[in-house]
Amino acid sequence: MKTILFILLQFLAFHLSAQIEISGTIFSENNEPVTGANIFIQGSYNGTTSDSLGYFSFGTDLTGDQTLIASFIGYKTQAVQLHISKNIQNLKIILQDDVSELNEVVINAGTFEASDKKKSVLLKPLDIALTAGANGDVFGAFGTLPGTQKVGEEGRLFVRGGDAYETKTFMDGMLVNSPYYSQMPDLPTQGRFSPLLFNGSVFSTGGYSAEFGQALSSIVALNTTALEPETKSNISVLTVGLQGSHAHRWDNTSLAITGELLHTGLSNRLFPQNIDWIKEPIISGSTLLFRHKTSETGMIKSFGSFNYNTSTLLYDNFEESKFQNLALTNNNVYLNTTYNEMLGEKWMVNTGVSVNTDNDKIVLENEPINTLKKSGQVKTVFTNFTTEKITTKFGADWVGYDYLQKVNIGGNYKFGFTNQQLSSFVESEIKINHILAVRAGLRAEYSSLIQQSNWMPRLSAAIKTGKNSQLSTAFGKFCQNPEEDYLKFNDNLQPEKSTHSILTWQYKKGTKSFRFEAYYKKYSDLIKYDEENSAAPENYNNSGSGYSHGIDVFWRNRKEFGKSDYWISYSWIDTKRNYLDFPVEATPYFVSAHNLSLVYKRFFTGIQSFASVTYSFASGRPYYNPNNPKFMSDRTRCYNDISIGLTHLMYLFNTQTVLHLIVNNMFGFNNIFGYTYSNTPDETGIYPRQAVTPATKRMAVFLISFQF
């Protein structure tokens, strides 16, 4: 018996030691040796790592049909079938680049995305927060990108010849009806939300996904941050008020609240404004963010924002040559809740609800205008990943909108309407191979007020033109219901329509990126009328039309930390339209043919400071001059602005402290946005005019912030 055991043991020992040698070399597609690749026989410990010449050699005790695996970061894992009976030498294994990891083709015509996660993007979320001249406003920062217009007296985004209302804002996929603060005449407004709320954003200047609708020109899609990283608080003292926040983090849940109280009283003393404030602006606001991770892949996000602001000024009504007491009070509440979860491995669901009430109370010389807008949205989107190459999204949303305006000017009037907007979409993105991708989508919308359905196809594609470059194109139809100022008088109107055609070439290598985009946009069914604010419904119709075409160029060199980082964007545009009360086709007041932005940022590690400078240039804008028989043929002088932002980090009173200074129009360029003409000519028959200028030549805000 002992002998048998002995033999068995011997057999085992023999089995373990009878090693067969497998050797070879690993190359990349370019025939260069790959160092550090992992080579092994599937299902065993037998294997090794390739050396600096790509050479490998290892012993195995396995015989017969086996699979040899070779893998390395940045390459596709390669499997080789081997029949092992004796030593195998001089194997040559070629690893293919994993395009999904390095330079995947990305459909991006018309799109600027800021993200920490994706590698193909040209912007990072913090680029948005730290751009000088943007005043910490998401929309202000996007205004330094090509395709946008500098319209200093508005503060909103004007995209590719489109009016401000043609851009819509979405938060976590949900519509935000009033993303900007309410505006006083000729004074710029700004976005309600801090850029620090978002960890990713998409700014589309056209040709965007079928998931989004009711925007003729552009969308801004903001994604809020996930769980707060840790429990912390922050208090900031500004020359214009106070801000504070507290975030609390539990294991799978976080809650953050912020509050602010802003008053420009002090700042207006330091930098006098050419405005007669009767009551200087007060802004108070609060936001609430709740996040709960429901599972490994599921997340509930709730967002709430509450805003109140009020101001009164003496309005210089040059047209009617009188001063008027104008008071504005706005109350805004916006709430949304979204839920995302994977349904198995192949499906994802994104669903959400939102509600918004926005109440503007304007009192002009004791005559009140009260506007109340209420809206609600329910939206669900399913995404399917059944095959690796095809991603299909489809979904539906409902938006209910109620508008009521009460005017008490020479009598009591009420204007209002209710609309239910139903939309659904389907869109597939197909990766045909690693150099070509196509996306096709269709959106359908129905409005209960207009009683009309519209079908909008969207198509886009991208093809690699080299290892670091790609060509991308997009085409789509878009429509948007007429603005409430017309719908409130007449619901017998059609949606306004536009079509976009875009061609983009992008090059990105290392820190450098270059983008060139050409587009053509056609408008139809724009609102036209003879007389503004006429309550006669027959005054409004859809006979307006227009076009815009141009080129956008973007260059960025984003060097490593501590070195300079800059981008240059330039846009040329030619656009004309015949809409509103235009007698002929003309370029609207908000368009300048040439727009240039130069943004420079640098972190000085030695002194823990961050500096950012933005130079903006825009060629002259058209304005209406009643003395000139040719409509809108005058141009203002060019616009110039150099703004800076300085940030210094320090440790003060045992807490982390940030000092921050922004100065807008540091060199005090005299910018003119346009002219207001009197309604009545003077004795020589000439209509006198007054320039529309910024409220203050230079503006500076200083902030000290403590974090604990």
Place this chain on the structure above:
Amino acid sequence: MKTLITIFLSFLFLISNAQENQYEQAMNKALKNLNRAKTGDDFLNAANTFERISLNEKNEWLPVYYAAFSYIVITYALPDNSQKDTYLEKAQNFLDKAFKIEPDESELYALQAFLYPAGITVDPIARGAEYMGKMNKALEKAIKLNPNNPRSYYLRAITTLNMPQQFGGGATAAKPIFEQAKEKFDKFQPATAISPNWGKAQNEEELKKLLANE
């Protein structure tokens, strides 16, 4: 007959024993290589070995733990920042696998806390605050799960030391944490021969440097 059964059983025992030993042997050998590793290539070699073991031992968290550990260490040797993220992604993938196998292991949270700061240098402005927050959260959890895991304290000490004074870092702030870590290291006994047991020497060295500079 009895003898035959005995032989058969002992043969089975031998095989299963050999297999169990195979795992431990392979781990021991790989750990020896890891402990000797100096260059990025050495660590890559170690990472590859642990990856091979992990593919055969899907219920063991240690092979993926060490593979993740090796990949994190490699990023400190990378000449080019642009590659860091791909290596850290790979490390995170291994770590995620480990979390699936052993969700309440203090060492995994400590390793997660080791991973976050490695990515900060790629984009300190954008990531600094966020990643430090995530790291603190992971350390809290690691300490909660095992207050005697010395690596949690060592990692807290070393990041505090490397953080600028402006953010509450520096030698004075770090020293008491290094001392606390030393206490924990002195008492620490790894559960098995292949359980995580690194950091003691580095901790002593940092403490020595701090004392010399005083």
